[in-house]
Amino acid sequence: MQKPLSHIRVLDLSRILAGPWATQNLADLGAEVIKVEKPGVGDDTRQMGPPFLKDRQTGKNGDAAYFMSCNRGKKSLAIDFSNPRGQEILRELASRADVFVENYKVEALKRYGLDYASLREINPQLVYCSVTGFGQTGPYKDRAGYDYLIQGMGGLMSVTGERDDLPGGGPQRAGVAVADLLAGMYATTAILAALQHRDRGHGGQHIDISLLDCMVGSLVNQSMNYLVSGRVPQRMGSGHPNIAPYAVYPAADGHLVLAVGNDAQFRRLCQAVGQPEVGTDPRFATIADRVHNRAELDAWLVPVTRSRRLADWTALLERAQVPGGPINGMDQVFADEHVVARGMRAELEHPLYGPVPTVRNPIRFSETPLDPAGAPPALGQHNEEVLQSLGIAAEQLAQLRAAGVL
Numbered sequence: 001m002q003k004p005l006s007h008i009r010v011l012d013l014s015r016i017l018a019g020p021w022a023t024q025n026l027a028d029l030g031a032e033v034i035k036v037e038k039p040g041v042g043d044d045t046r047q048m049g050p051p052f053l054k055d056r057q058t059g060k061n062g063d064a065a066y067f068m069s070c071n072r073g074k075k076s077l078a079i080d081f082s083n084p085r086g087q088e089i090l091r092e093l094a095s096r097a098d099v100f101v102e103n104y105k106v107e108a109l110k111r112y113g114l115d116y117a118s119l120r121e122i123n124p125q126l127v128y129c130s131v132t133g134f135g136q137t138g139p140y141k142d143r144a145g146y147d148y149l150i151q152g153m154g155g156l157m158s159v160t161g162e163r164d165d166l167p168g169g170g171p172q173r174a175g176v177a178v179a180d181l182l183a184g185m186y187a188t189t190a191i192l193a194a195l196q197h198r199d200r201g202h203g204g205q206h207i208d209i210s211l212l213d214c215m216v217g218s219l220v221n222q223s224m225n226y227l228v229s230g231r232v233p234q235r236m237g238s239g240h241p242n243i244a245p246y247a248v249y250p251a252a253d254g255h256l257v258l259a260v261g262n263d264a265q266f267r268r269l270c271q272a273v274g275q276p277e278v279g280t281d282p283r284f285a286t287i288a289d290r291v292h293n294r295a296e297l298d299a300w301l302v303p304v305t306r307s308r309r310l311a312d313w314t315a316l317l318e319r320a321q322v323p324g325g326p327i328n329g330m331d332q333v334f335a336d337e338h339v340v341a342r343g344m345r346a347e348l349e350h351p352l353y354g355p356v357p358t359v360r361n362p363i364r365f366s367e368t369p370l371d372p373a374g375a376p377p378a379l380g381q382h383n384e385e386v387l388q389s390l391g392i393a394a395e396q397l398a399q400l401r402a403a404g405v406l
Helices: 018-028 084-095 116-122 147-153 178-202 211-217 220-229 263-272 276-280 287-292 294-306 310-320 330-335 337-341 383-388 394-402
Strands: 009-013 032-037 052-054 061-064 075-078 099-102 127-132 205-210 246-251 254-259 324-326 345-350 354-359
Touching: 009 018, 009 084, 018 032, 018 099, 018 127, 018 178, 075 383, 084 116, 099 178, 116 127, 127 178, 147 178, 147 211, 178 205, 178 211, 205 211, 246 294, 254 294, 254 310, 263 276, 263 310, 287 294, 310 324, 330 337, 383 394
Parallel strands: 009 032, 009 099, 032 075, 099 127, 127 205
Antiparallel strands: 052 061, 246 254, 254 324, 345 354
């Protein structure tokens, strides 16, 4: 069965994470994604290890796990587009593509004739997406932007981490590159919308995705809390500024997440632990009451959570229909019976490494299931396939290799 984007061709000149995350989404959705890489080097993430995969024939280190996380289902074209012939080939591919994704500095591709204005002349239907740290306009547009920097400048680190007056206090970055991932997801959404706009007869367009914009746009309640109240949100560890109890609490043998999102759930929690009167205590009766009296709430709750083991808490909360559970390590995540039942881990066959693990796309369609399309490619794995589709014969391919274009 064909996937939703099986009719779409994407030319992918992005590297690291934000752009490749967007194009992996498109590949999972069925698009043909041609990943353009520098010959002999490839995407920077191929070297971002350990850990590295091992070549099954030589036993030597191959690509890093990082690269494998965001390049599933793509074709690799290793081509030097600083060479005029390489530029010609990419322009020919762009003339036949639906989408072009890049994350070079502003106007960096203009010298190669691969900027939006140049490609629009040969393909006015092209959806061209630029992913940069700070966008195509504004005083910071020429700055380099990396996820860590953006988490800081965009405000996320100001609300992530323990309070400054507590042990371990201070700003923390999130444990994964959320600024990159959010930008990749926004880019995916924008590309799909632009394709709809194009297919209604309005032509292609240039999409400007800024990591900083995406970070600021994703602060959600924290940003609105500030804009409405004028009060700057502070770090509060695992707590939530607008809900309580909604944090990590100590169990007898580990850490328990309680995510009590409404008053009915709180009353059920109190009933389940044998103290129903707490659920109607005027200090705790509503979400606003519990937030206002957070210290008193925790003074009651911490001894309660310490009285049971995690397994007992998980069972009790499930019976009471109160959201809560343990903090799992990665080993526990992928061993969890629900994660296993949902098939979130899969294996794909790679030409150099044999079966390699991957994390399945979480989108579930009833009619067009997104089974993984293929393993992340070896560097230049699809050179012949892609170039032969342009009518480049074997003799010409040999000449391109000899000239260092491939």
